[in-house]
Amino acid sequence: MSAIVGPNGAGKSTLLKAALGIIPRLSGEVHVFGETIRNARARIAYVPQSASVDWDFPTTVLDVVQMGLYRKVGLLGRLSGQARVQAHECLERVGLEDFANRQIGQLSGGQQQRVFLARALAQDADLFLLDEPFAGVDAATERAIIGVLKLLKDDGKTVVAVHHNLATVRDYFDHVFLINVRRIAEGPVETTFTTDNLHAAYGGRLAATHLTELAVIDGAR
């Protein structure tokens, strides 16, 4: 499990989107599992920021999760009964099985985030790219989401998340990328997530309170 960490405007989301070809790349090539991104799409699940879509869209929770099955069904294929069962299972894994037929706008922010996670689970991918999965969710939902992500890790999947809460990086992630427009540092959390590197990434923008908090965590270790 890796975190992409950096200040606002550092290009965390942009990095994910460019890697996936959602926005054009200026240069460079993207390889995933030794293949070009084009050939690896079926193995990647992307979870956008939940604020990026219109939740007023006329569709149900189950419908959104079934969008994750698209790669299996294709443009014109019919959803098999088995696929439906699979979609329900994904909803169960995020604890939303009772909301399957709700219109998506009737959910809370945390539930909406979990719907996106369930859609990614339905994709049955090996690499999960999440953009701010904990933005605007309450503590209980955050625990639920991290639980699901840790199970994925135990299953041998790779999870990369754009993350902004420095206080939880150590608890949630094994590996961290620090970026601020350019790459600052990357590596295992123990050796990379240091006050020095954070200073390099955040400069004067890191509030003093945050640093003290981190120093406390540093000291505790």
Add this chain to the structure above:
Amino acid sequence: MGTEFVQLSLTPILIGILAAVACALPGNFLILRRQALIGDAISHVVLPGIVVAFLLTGVISAIPMLLGAAGAALVAVGLIEVVKRLGGIEPGAAMGAVFTSMFAAGVLLLEQTDTSSVHLDVEHALMGNLESLVWLQAEGWHSLLDPGMLATLPDELTRIATVCAFVVVLTVVFWRWLKISTFDEGFAQALGIPAAALGLGLVVTAAIAAVAAFDAVGSIIVIAMFICPPAAARLMTNRLERQVGWSVTFATLSAVLGYILAGYGPLWFGAQGAVSAAGMIAAVSGIILGLACLYGPHRARVGVARKEGA
């Protein structure tokens, strides 16, 4: 009643329905993508294109008109970009400025042109000539089964039927792509769906529907049908599949009710003659939208639920 109905009313009603449905289908997605104005823009900018095409060829026929309209649409897209960049104003305003100017230019051009030999004038551009698209050769309902008689159906009917079928087929074939990319474009692209090309294809399809409908029923109906039936349909359901179904129902209802009201409405009120069918169809679709706003089951939006959760 039978023969007269087949001769005078059947084809205009059919053309009205087909035009309304052809516009309402892409309208559903345009509205959900917050691009409703594009349908409006398209139906305006095609006018100068059609007039220029007529000036160049001297006849009103489908292919040059479609090309002219497509050319005008491209010019419009370019102009919108130019106004946006040079004027530094927001896209909606740039679009509004460009499409009204182009429509006005089309009207001026039309007035300066000798179109007396053909049926192309300002009034036609706005309201079409639905009432004149009659099938005088018909001898009654049985004419519908006679291939020789069917060949005498107005060209406009064949044309709009073809375009409507085309739109329906595209909507069905690309349904899953349209739904996923309209809801979540980033996710669609991550799946490998060509979302940008799909968006362009949707606008082009809307343009084709607009041109075909414009020819038969004028620009008022086109504008109304892109927006009113889908917007009313959205208030009836929370499922995209059903929304599209409702929009087709509302479009059909508007066309039929509008045509009948235009023909007989004034008589019921003791007035003489009839009013424009195209105008009445558009008005009926507006009334349907108004009723849906007042009584539609899903008019309460989700803001409330979201506030609780956030």
